[in-house]
Amino acid sequence: MTSYPLLLKQLWHTPLANAANQEIVYRDQLRLSYRQVYDRIGRFGAALAAYGLQQNDVIAVMDHDSHRYLECYFAIPMYGATLMTVNTKLTPTQIAYTLNHSRASMLLLHADFIPIIESIHAELPGIQKYIVMADKTAVPQSILQFDNEYECWLADQKDGFNFSDFDENTRATTFYTTGTTGVPKGVYYTHRQLVLHTLAAGMALTAPAAQQRFHSEDVYMPLTPMFHVHAWGIPYIVTLLGIKQVYPGRYAPDMLLRLIREEQVTCSHCVPTLLKMMLTAAQAAGVDLRGWKVVIGGSALPQVLARQALEMGIDCFAGYGLSETAPILTLAQLNATAQDPMTDDTLAKLCCAGRAIPLVDLQIVDEVMQSQAHDGQSSGEIVARAPWLTHGYLDNTEASAALWRGDYLHTQDIGTMDSNGYLYITDRLKDVIKVAGEWVSSLELENALTQVIGVKEVAVIGVPDKRWGECPLALLIVDNNLFKESAAQEQVRLFVDRGSIPKHALLTQFKQVENIIKTSVGKIDKKALRAEYAVAQ
Structure with a gap:
């Protein structure tokens, strides 16, 4: 029997058969059908061959979100x-490092x-060929x-x-973490891993x-x-499903809203800060x-x-994963009997990490890798196994071994799991x-x-304290016409009285700031904030 390797090219069989005329749109500039995009992919392959590119090169x-x-x-x-997807938000020095490190x-x-x-x-010195991309504009003069x-x-x-066809365990992609804990680390995935992630995450999203x-x-x-974790792997999923796709290029609120309205966009994914920007706009x-x-x-x-x-x-709900997990591990989807999102319990579920998608083994463990009860109270580090998790970091055996200590991938996140998963x-x-x-x-x-x-907006970090060791510092971006620090203090006391947070949270200090430092993918950069406010109080 002829083998059928799990290669990314196999994701195209169904959409070409069932949705060949479906659209893939780029901003307000271009409309292509699935068939046309696949033909362009074929010409891309021919162009690589004509330039003498080899397998494993x-x-x-470096592009905006586009066709x-x-x-x-x-x-x-x-x-x-x-x-290799280049994180364009890194510093030039970091970009040079990632290009060189990836070879x-x-x-x-x-x-x-x-x-x-x-x-x-x-x-x-390793970059031998440059292909420039331009949006209906003349290619600028360059020393390149x-x-x-x-x-x-x-x-x-x-x-x-x-x-x-070739071996499904051939490396398909690599990209780099944002480098908030040192130099960026290379994460890589095979064809087999990406196809399995597509099938499992796609099943979960459509279930x-x-x-x-x-x-x-x-x-x-x-x-x-x-450039970030294959856009959470969702372009692979929607291509398999034959869904109309709209690519916005550079993010600008007016263009994003225009595309949502004119192209009738119904599904997206983003970080909280971008959702807030979209709601305001x-x-x-x-x-x-x-x-x-x-x-x-x-x-x-x-929750707010x-x-x-x-x-x-x-219809807003959370998901959870890491660069090292391709990334989706969980989705915060509700049972059909709990669809009123405005109750406190239901809202909390929509905002939690959610439940494991198919094929994910998710555990809460203590320091010696003993599993903790799924009772909503017992806490520990979240560890995971799934057939698509990265095998390690590129050319970094020490970090790879730490990542997979005890044969589970260590997320370095602390959590609890309830009896419903x-x-x-x-x-x-x-x-x-x-x-x-x-612990607070x-x-x-x-x-x-x-x-x-x-x-x-708020970010809470621990800062050194001569008496307590550490104390929480809440950095707040506020509306000065509405905000009162006494209300913030009372809110902390209310949550302590409820038992939601420990009593030592009452030692929280408050500082109003103009902005809060973010990483290149929009996360709050707590490492940078801790460095900025590291002086003992």
Whole structure:
């Protein structure tokens, strides 16, 4: 019997058979059918062959969210090469490090990012070929020697390139963590891993009867950068389902709202800060977002933000995963009997990490890897097994061994799980605040303070304290016309009295700030905040 390897090219069989004329849209500039995109992927493969690229070569991409990026998601791995997605929000020095560390030999570069690469060009001896991408504009003059322009590069090739079968364990992608704990670490995935993640996460997303689900009649638009964990793997899922796809390019609120309205976008995913931006922009512009479904990840979904989204008719729910888990491990989907999202219990479930998707073995363990009870009270580190989790970090055996200690992937998140399988994350191991020997969760404090009138954004960190060891410091962006620090203090006391947070949270200090430092993918950068406020009180 002929083998059938789990390769990314297999994801195209069903949509080409059932939805060949479905649209893939780029901003207000271009409309293509699935058939046309697949033909372009074939010409991409022919172009790689014409340039002498080999299987296992690493090809890097720097682009905004686009149809081109989707083509790269498939064409490069289908050729047998490795797609390296460059985090364009890193510093030029970090970008140079990731390109060199990944051993990229070719770079597909959007014209907007030419100045970044020009500034580090001398540090990139491994990049032998440059393909520039431009949005209906002339390619700017540059010190870089471009080998071709993307559209011309594809147009020079014939249709019908044959992507051959090969080992499903061939590396398909690599990308780099954001580097908040040192230099960025390379994470990598095989074809087999990505296909299995697509099938399991896709099954989970389409399983519910009504709410918190995607389906074949949806219209999809990513609001997570495509350089970050394959845009959570969802472009692979929606391609398999034959869903209409809309790619927004550079994120700008007016363009995003216009695309949602004109293309009738129904499903997206993003971090909480971007959801908040979208809600504010929609209210200001009078845009109706009813019917939009949004998976929120990257950091905890505040209940006050979820309630605001739900009141605007948005089906908003959380998911959880890491760069090292491809990324989806859990989704906060409700049973059909619990669909009223405005009750406190239901809202808490929508904002928790959720329940494990198919094939995920999720455990809460103590320091010696003993599993803790799923009673909603017993806490420990969240560890996981699934067939798509990264095997380790690129060329970093020590970090890889620590990641997989005890044959489970260690998330470094602390949480509890209830008897129904809902996972509640209480903090990151490195972010828990130890006050007089008692652990105080920064996430629980943040959840309490986001509900205070006038608080726009909050980050809680531990800072050194001469008496207590550490004390919580709440950094607040507020509306000065509405916010009162006494109300914040009373809110903390209320949560302590309820038993939601330990009594040492009453030692929380408050500081109003103009902005809160974020990582390149929109998460609060607590490492940087701790460094900034490290002086003992």
